Amino acid sequence: MKDTEDKITLFYKIPGNDFTRAGEASSNVKSKLKMMGVRPDIVRKVAIAMYEGEINMVIHASGGTIEVIISPEEIEMILKDQGPGIEDIELAMTAGYSTAPDNIRNLGFGAGMGLPNMKKYTDEMSVESQVGIGTTVTMKVKII
Amino acid sequence: MRVQDLIDAGNFKVLNQGEGLNREITGPYCCDLLSLAMGNMPAGSAWVTVMGNVNTLAVASLADAACIILAQGSTLDENALEKAKEQKITVLQTQMPIFDAALTVYRYLHA
Numbered sequence: 476m477k478d479t480e481d482k483i484t485l486f487y488k489i490p491g492n493d494f495t496r497a498g499e500a501s502s503n504v505k506s507k508l509k510m511m512g513v514r515p516d517i518v519r520k521v522a523i524a525m526y527e528g529e530i531n532m533v534i535h536a537s538g539g540t541i542e543v544i545i546s547p548e549e550i551e552m553i554l555k556d557q558g559p560g561i562e563d564i565e566l567a568m569t570a571g572y573s574t575a576p577d578n579i580r581n582l583g584f585g586a587g588m589g590l591p592n593m594k595k596y597t598d599e600m601s602v603e604s605q606v607g608i609g610t611t612v613t614m615k616v617k618i619i
Numbered sequence: 620m621r622v623q624d625l626i627d628a629g630n631f632k633v634l635n636q637g638e639g640l641n642r643e644i645t646g647p648y649c650c651d652l653l654s655l656a657m658g659n660m661p662a663g664s665a666w667v668t669v670m671g672n673v674n675t676l677a678v679a680s681l682a683d684a685a686c687i688i689l690a691q692g693s694t695l696d697e698n699a700l701e702k703a704k705e706q707k708i709t710v711l712q713t714q715m716p717i718f719d720a721a722l723t724v725y726r727y728l729h730a
Contacts, residue, residue, distance in 0.1 A: 494672075494673065494674060495673050495698050495702075497673075497674065497677065498673075498674065498677030498680075498681065501677070501681055502677065502680060502681065502706070505680075505681060515662075515683075516662075519662060519681075519682065519683050522681040522682075522683075523657055523658070523681055523682055526657065526677065526678070526681045527654065527657065530654075530674075582653075582670075582672055582674055583651055583652055583653040583670040583672070583674060583675065584652075584653055584654060584674070586652040586653070586654045586655050587654075588652070588654035588655055588657075588658050589654055591658070592654055592657055592658040595658060596658075
């Protein structure tokens with residue numbers, strides 16, 4: 476954790492293919508935001524959006540990194556991975572579209588709602604991706 | 620109805636007693652697809668599902684469910700039970716199918 480004037484930055488390394496630990500980073504952010512006294516509905520939005528991103532990294536990209544920048548105005552999440560990339564971002568954003576393998580579906584994932592949920596629960600979201608290089612998702616939840 | 624009241628009503632077996640027992644249940648919510656549940660479950664729900672893996676616990680915690688009800692005799696695997704204890708999430712169990720379990724909660728709430 477590093478602090479500048481009025482911003483706090485949290486950094487997480489997400490291990491790939493480890494479903495028993497998926498969600499730990501999001502849980503950690505959730506409890507930190509709670510402790511900081513952030514409004515519960517804002518905490519919930521951040522937790523849901525970040526968990527979906529975290530799961531995506533575990534399923535598709537063998538992990539990655541998540542940076543969470545907390546300021547008095549907003550919470551920004553930057554999720555970076557060096558996975559296979561997304562060929563057609565618009566298609567990937569379509570509710571119900573999924574490329575998750577069967578073993579992931581058996582765990583209850585793969586409904587094709589990950590990216591749509593991330594969009595639904597954040598005020599701003601952008602996806603940059605290059606096939607074979609990786610994906611960066613930036614999300615912002617406004618506090619005020 | 621609080622989570623404790625639902626436990627006391629005796630229809631559900633307690634697999635793990637977490638914190639937040641005084642929390643009001645807002646309603647039953649049924650879904651087995653985790654991302655759908657995550658995106659649509661209202662905070663404070665009694666979440667009825669047959670999925671009992673660690674990710675169920677993570678979703679319940681992050682989406683702020685009041686408790687989990689595992690229907691149709693589903694149970695928590697070893698990892699999930701550990702996670703439930705660690706995250707202090709109340710997990711109940713029933714042999715009832717999903718609809719009947721949710722209806723039971725609904726009837727208590729609207730009694």
